[in-house]
Amino acid sequence: MREQMNRSCRRLALLAILLLLPVLAYPRILMTPYLQAVTKTSVYVLAECDSKEAVRVEYGTTGDYGHSTTAGSIAQTGASPSTYVHKVLLSGLKPNTLYCYRAEQGGSTSAGASFRTAVEPGTSFRFAWLADVRGGTGIHDMIAARISDANPAVSLYGGDLCSSSSYRSFKDEFFRPRELELASHVPFFNATGNHERWSTNTKAFTQAPVSSSGKQEYYSFDYGDVHALVVNNEITSTMGSPQYRFAERDLKESTNKWNIVISHKPAYCEGGHGNDVEMEAMSENLFEKYHVDIVLSGHSHFFQHSLVNKIHHFVIGTAGAPIYTPENGPNVLKYAADYCYAIGDVTPTTLHLVVYNDHGKVLDTLDLEKK
Template sequence: MGRSGWVLGVVVLAVAWASGLVSGRKFAYLDNLSPGFSDGVCERHGKGVFRGPYLQAGGHERMVVRWSSEEEGLGVVCYGKSPGRMTAAAFDQEAFPRGSEHSVALEGLDPGTEYYYVPAVTSAEFLASSGSAEVYSSGSEGGDEAMRSFLFPDASSSSPGRSAAAGAMAAGTSQAGVAAAEEEDALSIVSPAEYYSFTTFPEPGAGVEEPVRVWAIGDSGMGDHKADSVRDAFVNFTGGDWDLTLGLGDLAYNSGKDWEYQKGFFEFLSEENARVPVFTTPGNHDRPTSDLWSQTGPYFDLFTNPGDGRSGGVPSNHKSYYSFDYGPIHFVSVDSDTLGLHDDPALYAWLEKDLAEARRADYQWIVAYHHQPPYSKGSHDSDAQYECYKLRSNLVPMFEKYGVDLVLAGHSHSYERSHLLSGHFGPSGEVRSNPGVVKARWSKGEDGVETLVKTGEGENSGTLYLVTGSGAKTSGGSLDHPAMASSQNFLGSVLLEFHPSGSRLDIHMVGSIPGQDALDHAVVLKTPK
């Protein structure tokens, strides 16, 4: 075979590998179809990665990359704005006990910008001998004296070796730094299957030029062929193009053990979580092995949610409830399973402060999400279950007070879409005895798409409720709650499309039935009062 034939063969194999044809995936990811180049400190990329990489705590200037490796060492991520220039580096935020669990924060990023990255594992000995210790001590977030002393006991600014590579790391993606690294052959080649890309969020409150696309999926943690069919249907429906993922609880069946998360979440969404940041909320099947009061256990070990407020919103300083911003949209995650159920005063004090500030900031949309639904007649009957009653008593009034537009939940293994509600705090019969709790109803146009108009903002302007808990199984139920406009017992998940105008939201229930793209399509229009 001539050189041109060899190159073509390599490209074809790279495309097949990256697109998932080798593994049986239907969708072709297009972010890594050619070799990349990283700083040499990441030369041991892809060595024994068995979980991840997966993106956490995304924001307009930060992204946290997490993964687990079979070999111990210091985690490092090389990144840049081009796959051929992944020459900036960031290191583990802390020394994990086993040295095989890695969490690296990429800080100081540009908003709304695509970055390419590769995770790797290195050692203190390699960094000290290569001259990279100086870069870590001067440029790494969290590189305090104690950590530097532990990692580099004999390192100094005169360490021999790859001084040009160190300069490239310190210079980020600057041309001078890259050129210096290239002169000393300090860059490491990265195969197409071993690097990924992500896009940072717009600045909080900033407008967007394209629709913001959000994947909401609940009760997905089975890790079986049904879950795979839901994932594949969504990825193909969206063309692999969406901005963030909301995991609405029950991410690992049956009791939230480490190996169950590996099967039901990390292997199930391995390609997706490496490219799109995922934000989670705890469900009842995440709870048995984790303590939501002390914030310990597998759920808290495996997920890094932005309770520090650095992704937007008021800091909660808690791992099971938090908020964040994506440009003109404010998202709020509430623990409805334990802390909300047992009236944790800290949760309610934080939630009120966060929603009040979000309302004053005049976001185009405010979206809340948690696991249990306040209204459902699916596999869980909201008239009969105490946690649903508590939601209607405690959380729903606060959502309505601050004009939350949309509330997402799972738990019931079905899809349910409500009318616009206000003041519906009682059982389902209240909709008939007091019709005023339905503030606006859906109307179907000639194209068959249902449209709902929400007039005004703020207190008692009305809230829409979606249940999407059929990410891996369906479990029936009467599906006849009078507050619901649509109820379906099909496998699927939801795509939300927030349009740049700020006045339109498209809702797609994407099922896994062959030949049917969306089992439900509805449009919310917002108008001034």
């Protein structure tokens, strides 16, 4: 009798395994899809999955969607077992238009979300800035929530999104629920930091827009009246290097009202890690020559605002990383040892930037005007 019962239990266990196998083998979306490289007419939806099976993104101006595509590319992460980031390109969109979207792979479907395409020149918009998240997950959660409440159209990130280039560091420290809620609605552009580095996982989890650099690691983009140059401090930018030559050509050709440079390491910084010599040389030789208005950086974990030869250099350098002690200096206008982020409002004639700490206290305000 006991042996018959054992045989019955084994048959039931085998049947349960056989019933579960199709579910376990089914392709799955592993993380909330998020947005990258937005332009007036396109955006990338990035979806991490456990297989290379095509991801289809449905999209449209209503919750009924009406369009779908699988166009794009796939990048393998450093995870074990392997995971794959599907970078699906939505193109042929209308400027400054709200779109709904969701991603599907096999029987797995993401929750619906929405985004707005980039605005035309002459149209006002809001942007956000954060940098140096690393292991400060509670602070990151708070700042991501405050940025979300500010309702920006686009975000600029200054690198060190996590403590290392490892897959688990990205997943545990950066891709947290509040960040994913933000990034699923607000596309972000990232300037690579020295902690995530230009690594396998950084390449997998980010997507740059097409630019004249022809590269993903450093690039530029236009958003409304802003032209933004994104510098990668993990790749040489010494005079004559490919990145330096690209930066010079790019800034020389810019016709936008406002020119902004974003980088992880600052050209000018009192205290912390100090000046980055390659950024300082680019500022003296290129940024000043081609009338850059603002340089946004992180790396040193505090807030600092310096004015050097008519360029406003900001270190807004901790959305979670341990706070350093800033120092005063001849070019320093304001500084604070505090967690921080920024919100910017751009119009055809004004640029208004407010730096906040993690509790919403104003640390600094900048107002620029151009006719």
